[in-house]
Amino acid sequence: MATERIILGIDPGTTIMGFGVIEIVNNKMKFIQLNELMLKKYDDPYTKLKLIFDRTIDLIDTYHPDEIAIEAPFFGKNVQSMLKLGRAQGVAMAAGLSRQVPITEYLPKKIKMAITGNGNASKEQVAKMLQQMLKIKELPKNLDSTDGLAAAVCHFYNSSKPELGKSYTGWDAFIKQNEKRVKK
Numbered sequence: 001m002a003t004e005r006i007i008l009g010i011d012p013g014t015t016i017m018g019f020g021v022i023e024i025v026n027n028k029m030k031f032i033q034l035n036e037l038m039l040k041k042y043d044d045p046y047t048k049l050k051l052i053f054d055r056t057i058d059l060i061d062t063y064h065p066d067e068i069a070i071e072a073p074f075f076g077k078n079v080q081s082m083l084k085l086g087r088a089q090g091v092a093m094a095a096g097l098s099r100q101v102p103i104t105e106y107l108p109k110k111i112k113m114a115i116t117g118n119g120n121a122s123k124e125q126v127a128k129m130l131q132q133m134l135k136i137k138e139l140p141k142n143l144d145s146t147d148g149l150a151a152a153v154c155h156f157y158n159s160s161k162p163e164l165g166k167s168y169t170g171w172d173a174f175i176k177q178n179e180k181r182v183k184k
Helices: 045-063 079-098 108-116 123-134 144-159 171-177
Strands: 004-011 016-025 028-038 067-071 103-106
Touching: 004 045, 004 144, 016 045, 016 144, 028 045, 028 123, 028 144, 045 079, 067 079, 067 144, 079 103, 103 108, 103 144, 108 123, 108 144, 123 144
Parallel strands: 004 067, 067 103
Antiparallel strands: 004 016, 016 028
């Protein structure tokens, strides 16, 4: 019996929102879609947020993802940029939550590490690796969509690991928190 799931990856932004969709069948990734929502032409920040919400709802209603992976805002020095990115991310998350789709947030370094093995990789390196991995014919001009796709792929890699989200200080801590898994 084939096990299937669809993961929507989102790179939130107020200038460009990138997204990618992958399908997982029998633990193998298949590329579905990669695109971006261009928001540069809109001056009103609230119009941008509404468009992000509407586009996320449209993606959910079109692809019916089982999970959403979203890139966390980058913690830079510009507080206003952080605030704008946080709002964009929050609106995309609210859209997912309104459709009861589970959401996982990933730091940019974690996404880059999952795709390239280097947490400091460039957008171009991530895009090229995804192109090879998923046999994408042509990369887009803007790489925000590949960042969204990278979030989805990162989620696939991380969700197949046991005990997602837990951390342990050593074997003793692991055993203590997983007594049912220890054979005696």
